[in-house]
Each structure stands twice: as structure tokens, then as C-alpha cells.
Amino acid sequence: MPPKKQVTEDKVQLGRPGNNLKIGVVGLPNVGKSTFFNAITNSAVPAENYPFCTIDPAEARVGVPDERLDWLHDLYAPTKRVEAFLTITDIAGLVKGASTGAGLGNAFLSNISAVDGIFHVVRAFTDADVVHVEGEVDPARDLEIIHTELRLKDIAMLNKFIEINQRVIDRMGGGGSVEDKKKKDEFNTILKVRDWVASGKDVRKGVWSNREVDAINSQFLLTAKPVTYLANVSEKDYVRKKNKFLPLIKKWIDENNPGDRLIPFSAAFESSVAAIEDPQERAAFIKESGVPTAFPKIIVTGYDQLNLMHFFTVGTGCEVRAWTCRKGAKMPEAARSIHNDIADSLIQVDVMRYEDLKVAGSEAELKATGKLHIRGKDAAIDDGDIVYFRSGMGKAKK
Template sequence: MSLKCGIVGLPNVGKSTIFNCLSSAKAQAANFPFCTIEPNVGVITVPDERLTKLAEIVHPGRIVPATCEIVDIAGLVKGASKGEGLGNKFLGNIRETDAIIHVLRCFDDDNITHVDGSIDPIRDKEIIDTELQLKDLETIEGRLSRQQKVAAAGNKEAKIEVGVLEAYKEVLEQGKNARVVEFDSKEEQDAARNLFLLTAKPVLYVCNVDEASAKTGNDYSRRVEEVAKAEGAEVLVIAGKTEEDIASLETYEDKQMFLDELGLEESGVNRLIKKAYALLNLETFITAGEMEVKAWTYHKGWKAPQCAGVIHTDFEKGFIRAEVIKYDDYIKYGSEAAVREAGKLGIEGKDYVVQDGDIMHFRFNV
């Protein structure tokens, strides 16, 4: 299961700097708009301390963490929905992602020009929102006229889609994002998902601040937090240039020392990856053996057979049962054998809802 997040924002807000910290695929970070012409893609690992602790017990041949794909998308300007700047390319790239990491400039620096001449993260946010909303409206209006004709001929699915399109059209014309609309029936939800609207994607706002504001944020980031709260969206404060300095350090100890000096428990990059992962309602189950300790990604709420299918479709087809050890129990007792002896190994059937951090062993027959 792949997770793809797009990093977006106006030119010179720090997108490529943050991307550089996230990925070994180095985007060019330069002080002029559109230095990222083609989207840079990096596959990055999801930090999970549980894998390391399990490996200390199991001594596997390798550790395989969960991964996600980060796409650094070319800067957007006013008029992108009509093809200004790199608009069409930008909007095509973002349509292919599962979630949006929206970087907002929340720092002052006379040496780095702003495309609109001043620092105002709320204005910047609204520019991008407007461009994406206009593109979504264009998509909806084109489809609505066609589906209305099909619905008039008595097609039930078209009638459902027309209702969905009209609901989206109403909120977008009010300057709101499609993600504020919720649908009750599965048919409506499926129709909505199949539209692939840009503003329906979940979003995480990243406030790129100066080093002094890395721990507590600043007035700019607090304004973003207020607006995001009204939207029901999450905000992460991160000092991009500081993260770049941390990423350049070679040893884990040096990085921890740097973080301690800043009063931070964890790097902003780690927090960003974890939030991006959670943004899509994703969790991790683990398999642990002599060959490898491996994290597997699944959607929260999935049952045991669906999770078995993440490993191999045959596991789901021939599912018999799942043997489940809770992570805390594995750590407490120190081995699978000791867990069994303590009576803490669960035997679960098809209706078991997998929990984050479950250590799973699937029994199947094909």
C-alpha cells in the first residue's frame, strides 16, 4: 500500500528545503520561483521506535520500516487554475497524491524574496485554496452538465452523482474546500471519491518558522493555527533551515544533542512523517521473525483477513486465523515463547479488528 503526499506552497516558502530534509532525493533549493520544475519524488521511511526495540529481542537479518512517497511539487502562483506559471503541471501532479502537505512561510528574512512582496501566511494559504477551488469547480461544472442528462434518462447512479456534484459546487462557490462536505451513504461516498477533487484531499499545514520559534511557534504560526482549527485541519510547526542543519549531522548522538539544545524531543521531520501517515487514517501492524522485523501499512478499522491480504492476496483468500501478540506484551515477556507461556497470545478470527502495533502471524490455506 503506497502513500503519496504532495508538498505544496507558493514559491520561496521553504518547500524544497523541507523536502531535502525528508528525502535523500535532493531538490534544488534556490532563491527564485520555480526552481523545482519537475516534481521531485522521494521514498522515505516512517519512523517507528517499536521496530528497533523488537529487533533487539528477535535479532533479525533486517528491519523493514513502513514507507511513504513525498512529491515536491512546483511552486504555485495566482492564476494557476488558468495555466499561469506552472499551473497546469502543478495541478496535474497534485491530483495524483493522496494528501497535501501545505507549507506556509512563517519567518522573516530580507535575503529571501517573497513572490507577493510581504510575509502573510493566511493570504498565501488563501491563494492556493482559491486556485485549487477554481480547478475543482471547472471539473464539477463540466461533469455536472453531462450527468444531469444521464440522470434525466432515469440512470440511478447518475442521479446520485448529480447530488454529490451539486453539494460540492455549492460549497466551492462559497470559497470553501470540498473536504468540508460529508456524505452519509456509501454510494455517495464512492461517487465523491471517484471525482478526485483537489480540495477534497486531507491537508496538513506546515508552518516554516525561524530557529528561535522552532519549539513554541510565533505570531505567524499562531494565526495559521486559528484558521486551521476552524477547518478541522492539523498544523505542524517546523524550522526548515534548522532541520536542514540536523539532517547534515552524521551521527544519531549529534542529532540528539542538537535537538536537546533546542529543547525538542524529536526532529520536525520525524513529526511531519508521522502526521502525514496518520493524516490518511493509516496504522501499522508488525511481523517479527529471524529473517526480518517488518512494518506493514493498513487502514485503521481493517479486519484480520484484509491485513493478511497486505502481505499476499493468498493470505486473505485462504485466511484461517491470526495469532496476535500485543507489542507491550512482547517487550514485557521478551520472546514469543514466553508470551505463549504467559497465555498472552491471542487467537483471532475473521472479525478481529487489527490494532496499531499488533504483532501478527497469519495462518492460511490455499
């Protein structure tokens, strides 16, 4: 008798499902968040030198740079080229005590709850003309303030859930229905998560089962969101690639959230670059400075931290386009990025691997070598796949 086929359970991811995810810019007041946002999105958000200048979160989309899309555009010469996008939200500065309502804490924390990931901007420059809400520049202290406020807010939300549900769980006793057992499991998970966060750790750093992740996702916890740390250094330090605060920031991250990404950038430098409208003049300014803009690296890292990737659809004379989906997505989920009708009636998918197409040099050559793959609905789509969805309703997207 043949052995039973092992079924591997797909890992449930922390956070909201779907592809239209957002990343929020978070930090203390006057650390350069809105200046960063203005430059990266070419938007016009006030960036004045006083706390709470940004009251309502501003939102913009930025293109995700990808050399593969550039190559496909050159190959197919389409009439239209569409990048994948990352949605960025500028959130006003948090202060110590925000978790209990200090400053405009409750509103700001709810804005963080509405995004799916965090760009944590920390100040790593001194400037007598730019006041610091805590009096002096101390990146480790600033990081600890934000970390503590997000953690305290999570603890408060979890304690509220526990308080509301404790009596219901107590009345169930030892037995109960399947539904009662499910409620008990969820309650016990929340207790476990509360204790984890109370110990000073972020939810995202825990190892959780799929059942536990489902319970965590229902709470929309702030410390469950992926974080990329952005150290805002002076323009002078950025150009010379030296800054006295960076080792302190790196040490704090290694001790508190090991494995998280740290990207130095200069809001002042990026503002100077963004202010140059002519592409050739902008390129000349960057070349003369001797350092690249940090924005491509920041955008790609944020996109990756949200567990997003993209695949491509191509066509001579029409468009070459990058579509966003979650890593590990099955073909119907990827097709839903384009249109629900395609996903609902999907039959099969023609797939070209980007690397294979680049080696072959053309679709005709790739097909001649047998590198055009046919995939079913249960197959996972991979980053960089070039696909043609075949639909039972006669609707396909290439």
C-alpha cells in the same frame, strides 16, 4: 423469536483505496518546500531562490519512526529490521490564478491530484534575500491563495461533470431502470458537492454517506485530501520557540478548517541537522540547540492523516518488519500488504497484542498466560498487532 442481528455498514473512506499512498508538499513558491523535502528525505532537489525551480515533482520514501519496532528489534535480535514508509512528493509552487492556468498551474494541480494527502507549507519568516512571490510575508493571505486555487479547480472539474451529464439526466425523466436511478443519485451528489465547495468549504470537511463518498472518490477532488499545515519559521524563532506569525496561521486554520493540525518547523534548522552525517555529532548538535527535530512528528502526523497504520511480523534470526495498511482493515486486506497469495488463501491469523507481549516479556510467557489470540478472516486488524498469517496454500508470514 430472537431479534435480528444488526449489521453495521463499514464507513467508506474518502480517497483512493489501498496502502501505497502518497503525500504531496504544497505551497506558494519560495516558502521552503524543496528545502523541507531535501532535508526530510536527504535528497538533492534544487532549492534555488526563484519561482518554479522545481518543475517535475520529486518523490522519496521516509521511514515512519515507531518505538514499538525498536522494542521488537531488541527482543528478537533479527538480522533485518524494516520500517513502515511514507512516500512524499515535492510539488512546485502554486501561484494566484493557478486554477485557470497561471504560472504552471495546470501541471502542478494535476500533480496534487496524483497524491493522497497534502503537507501545506506556509512561510512564517522574513528574509530580504528570499523573495516572496506576493511581495511581502502574509501567511493568512498565502493560505487563502492555496485554499482558493484548490477549491476553484474542484469547482471547475465538478461543473464539467455536471455539464456533460445534465442532458442525459434530463432525458431520463422521473422513472428509469436501477442503473438510471444510480446515475441520478451520482449526479445529485455531484451537484451537492459542487454547492458545498462553492460555499468556500473543503470536501473533506463535509459529512457524506457511503454512497456519496463513492461518487466523490470518482472525481479525485483536491479538497477531499487530508491536509497538515507546516509553518516554516526561521531557525532563530524555532530555537527560541516564538514566532509572530503562528497565531495568525492558527486563527486562519480555526476559522477555515477547524481541527486540522499545525506543526511549526524550521527548514533552515532541519537542513543544518541533515547536513551532519555522523549520528553522534548530529545528536550532539540537536542537544546543544535545545529543540528536537520536527521531522518525526511531521512524518507520523502525515501517515496518520492518510488513515494509515501498521502491524508487525517478527521472527528470531530473520526479520522484524512493520507493514502498512489502512485503519479498520480486515485481515485479508492486511495480508495483501505482504503477498496476494497469502490474502487469497487465508484461513486464520495468530495475533499477539504489542502491549501484552511487552508486559509478558517474551512469546513463551505471553502464550503461557493465554494472550495469543486466534482471529478469523472477518476480523479487523489493529494498529500494532503482531501477526502470523496461516494460509491454505501453505504460505504464511510471521
